[in-house]
Amino acid sequence: MKTYRFLIIAALALFSGLFAVFNLLYDGSPEPGRPYVVEAERLCLLIGQGGEPSLEGCEYVTAATRDDGSGDIFSYSGECLFRQVNGTVWRFDYKAKSGGSGGRLMINLALGAGALLTLLVLLYIRRQIIKPFNEMSEVPYQLSRGNLAAPLKESRSRYFGRYIWGTDMLRESIEAQRERELELQKDKQILLLSISHDIKTPLAAIKLYANALSRGLYKNEDKLKEVYEGIGIKAREIENYTAELMRSAGGDFLALEVKEGEIYLSDLIGRIREHYADRLARLHTEFEIGKFGNCLISCDPDRAAEVLQNLMENAVKYGDGRRISITVDEEEDCKLITVSNTGCTLPDEETPHIFDSFWRGSNSSGKPGSGLGLYICRQLMSKMNGDIFARCENGIMNITAVFRMA
Numbered sequence: 022m023k024t025y026r027f028l029i030i031a032a033l034a035l036f037s038g039l040f041a042v043f044n045l046l047y048d049g050s051p052e053p054g055r056p057y058v059v060e061a062e063r064l065c066l067l068i069g070q071g072g073e074p075s076l077e078g079c080e081y082v083t084a085a086t087r088d089d090g091s092g093d094i095f096s097y098s099g100e101c102l103f104r105q106v107n108g109t110v111w112r113f114d115y116k117a118k119s120g121g122s123g124g125r126l127m128i129n130l131a132l133g134a135g136a137l138l139t140l141l142v143l144l145y146i147r148r149q150i151i152k153p154f155n156e157m158s159e160v161p162y163q164l165s166r167g168n169l170a171a172p173l174k175e176s177r178s179r180y181f182g183r184y185i186w187g188t189d190m191l192r193e194s195i196e197a198q199r200e201r202e203l204e205l206q207k208d209k210q211i212l213l214l215s216i217s218h219d220i221k222t223p224l225a226a227i228k229l230y231a232n233a234l235s236r237g238l239y240k241n242e243d244k245l246k247e248v249y250e251g252i253g254i255k256a257r258e259i260e261n262y263t264a265e266l267m268r269s270a271g272g273d274f275l276a277l278e279v280k281e282g283e284i285y286l287s288d289l290i291g292r293i294r295e296h297y298a299d300r301l302a303r304l305h306t307e308f309e310i311g312k313f314g315n316c317l318i319s320c321d322p323d324r325a326a327e328v329l330q331n332l333m334e335n336a337v338k339y340g341d342g343r344r345i346s347i348t349v350d351e352e353e354d355c356k357l358i359t360v361s362n363t364g365c366t367l368p369d370e371e372t373p374h375i376f377d378s379f380w381r382g383s384n385s386s387g388k389p390g391s392g393l394g395l396y397i398c399r400q401l402m403s404k405m406n407g408d409i410f411a412r413c414e415n416g417i418m419n420i421t422a423v424f425r426m427a
Contacts, residue, residue: 025151029143036136043128057081057115061102064113068106084114153181160188164195216262223255230255277324277397279404283427284322286356287315290347292326297333297345306342313349317427318356320405325424328401328409329358331394332420336362338388339418355407356424365418372413398422 060082064074074085088094088110094103095112102113230252239245294310301308318325329347336345341364350357366384367375374380378396385392395409402409408423 025143025147029140029147032139032143033136036132036139039132040129043132044125057113058102061104061113061115065104065106065111068111074111081115082113083116084112086112086114088112150181157181157185157188160192164192212266216266220259220262223258226255227252277400277404279321279324279401281319282321283317283319284325285315286313286318286349289318289322289325289329290349290358293329293333293347296330301337301345304337304342306337306340307344309344309346311346311348313356314351316356318424319427320407320424321401324401324405325422328398328422329360331398332360332422335394335420336360336418338390339367339384340364354426356426357421358424359419359421361417361419363417365413365416367413367418369413372411375411376409395420 060079064079064082064085068074068085076082076085086094086097094110097112097114100115102115104111104113230248233239234245234248239248290310290313298308333345340362343363345360345362348359348361350359367382371382375382376395376399377392379392380396381390381392395411399409402422406425409421410423411418411420413419
């Protein structure tokens with residue numbers, strides 16, 4: 022902000038300098054070359070040839086007066102020239118055209134208007150762009166520190182209104198996600214404590230049975246049979262608790278939200294083209310999008326774009342960088358969007374598992390990731406009443422997302 026203030030001061034100083042220089046150099050003198058002298062000399066030549074001075078065609082000389090010997094011609098106080106022709110003095114009155122004070126005033130007004138306009142533009146930029154931007158520059162830093170409590174001030178700025186709205190939505194989304202994570206951690210902690218407590222009872226019974234058997238306390242066959250059955254019952258109880266724990270761990274821990282909506286297929290594909298065309302060109306990867314018929318598809322537009330972006334990221338990460346393509350097919354009332362990439366090295370037996378949570382294939386060695394990308398795609402497609410599947414043929418990985426037409 023201080024630098025911008027210096028810019029405003031510098032602009033004002035520049036215009037002040039222009040005012041000063043102009044007014045110092047401008048003298049309001051007549052037109053260069055003094056054309057009235059030329060006209061007077063032409064009249065002198067005419068008089069010298071015995072003619073009468075005719076003012077016809079003269080633009081500057083207004084009168085030609087001969088000296089009659091009285092000396093009155095020298096008493097004229099206006100602008101004039103004196104010339105001697107054939108021994109006689111002549112006075113030529115003239116009116117020189119000059120920029121004068123009027124020209125100076127116009128130029129000063131123009132400079133003043135320019136200075137005022139420049140100042141207004143600079144102040145407008147400061148109020149509408151620089152100041153709001155400085156206020157917003159603190160927001161990403163606060164979000165990175167986990168400070169999600171303070172909402173952004175509402176703004177109707179045509180430049181930053183949508184950005185402020187989007188950033189505030191991001192803040193609310195992060196805050197809601199953090200609350201869900203805390204609630205989930207709390208529920209899982211309670212579940213673990215509950216199961217840990219419940220599992221102690223059958224475990225203690227099994228330990229007692231094992232201790233008694235090791236000491237040979239039961240000699241009766243019926244009693245031994247009862248003990249063995251008791252151990253089996255308690256073991257099944259522990260097994261049930263373990264199964265419950267696994268069901269809890271394998272639930273929909275992401276809590277993905279999907280909103281019903283529609284989008285034209287061309288708009289959806291356009292988002293992907295806009296995002297990846299330049300990027301893949303810089304990577305020297307051939308990128309091709311096949312021809313398709315446009316139509317409305319039923320989905321959450323943002324989530325649908327997220328699915329295709331995940332597929333594109335996988336193609337970039339796990340392909341060989343030679344070629345990536347998007348093709349669109351139609352079956353019944355569905356549009357099938359397939360993202361294909363060359364350089365697939367995934368074994369056939371691993372293909373069915375690529376949509377499992379936290380699963381990573383043998384071709385992921387040395388590549389960053391969590392094993393959740395395609396799992397999220399499957400969850401999103403399921404919630405949008407669609408489907409997703411994959412196949413690897415001749416070293417080309419094809420992952421197809423199925424969307425229903427609206």
